[in-house]
Amino acid sequence: MALGPVLYFYTRSLLFGGKKLKRKDYLHFFSLFFEMGPQIAFVFHFSGLLLIPGVRNWYLPFEKQALLFESGNSGNLPFFFSFVIYSAVCFKMVHDNYFNKEISAYKLKDIKWLKTLLYTIFSLIIIWSITIFLAYLSLPYLADCLKYTTTILAIGFAYWVGMSTYMRQTKMSIDDVVEYNKPSVKVYFSDNDVIKYQRRLVTLMEIEEIYLNPVLKLDFLADKLGISEKSISRLLNQHVGKNFNDFVNEYRIQEAKKKLTDPAFIRFTIASIAFDSGFNSLATFQRCFKQFTGITPSQYQSNSKSTQIPEKTLLKS
Secondary structure (H helix, E strand, C coil): CCHHHHHHHHHHHHHHCCCCCCHHHHHHHHHHHHHCHHHHHHHHHHHCHHHCHHHHHHHCCHHHHHHHHCCCHHHHHHHHHHHHHHHHHHHHHHHHHHCCCCCCHHHHHHHHHHHHHHHHHHHHHHHHHHHHHHHHCCCHHHHHHHHHHHHHHHHHHHHHHHHHHHHHHHCCCHHHHHHHHCCCCCCCCCHHHHHHHHHHHHHHHHHCCHHHCCCCCHHHHHHHHCCCHHHHHHHHHHHHCCCHHHHHHHHHHHHHHHHHHCHHHCCCCHHHHHHHCCCCCHHHHHHHHHHHHCCCHHHHHHHHHHHCCCHHHHHHC
């Protein structure tokens, strides 16, 4: 019964940041009491409560034992409906935020990850529903076969969740993790200040091309704008829709795309183009390039060559 609430709070934390649970949030776990039959029996047997006649008379009848230890399909229905409802609520939360343009590329990856996770969960729920349906049709053989299949799939699902979560974490650099987990700061800008700072940002990036500096940090950008680091982070997240790393790396990727298709750089290696575009690591460049374009730099370079039309062909046409 805890799986539904845990999935809900996990989804909420990825979408809206990790927040401490409030008192009312613990009500989501109240349903755990409905599956604590063995724990209740343990307390009765080892605490001496059964020596009290009223407790013994309530506990010993068969119907009370069946209530505590029911494990059939009817006993699974509360968990089934709870999990379905929580999964549906999580999916709605993900869907409502999927088209939000003011989120960073990493946050968008979180949303895509959640969609994949929920689609997999819904697939298991459908198979489980068929199992319950067959059991109520008095087809125990088919129900048992499907139940074992569902168990194997659930085990595979657990391993998949663990490994894919580990792989997602290893793809983020230390700076990315720090930036991702940085708590939001309540800094407010007037409309005039937003316009002023955005224009200054455009000047710094497109005219002065400070993104070509491989050691560019948030403090340098904040110093150029004359505001604090917290303020520049708030400006980027709230009004530009990107965090600092995404904001700078997007300019670097645009620069790299120009160089990858420029005949003047045809003899340059991808590594040299990455460093000339402001990256200080080839691995970071490869990861960011695929993050923003969906393909690798070499694939992008090959595609651009195949779409170029020779000059003679253009003259004839």
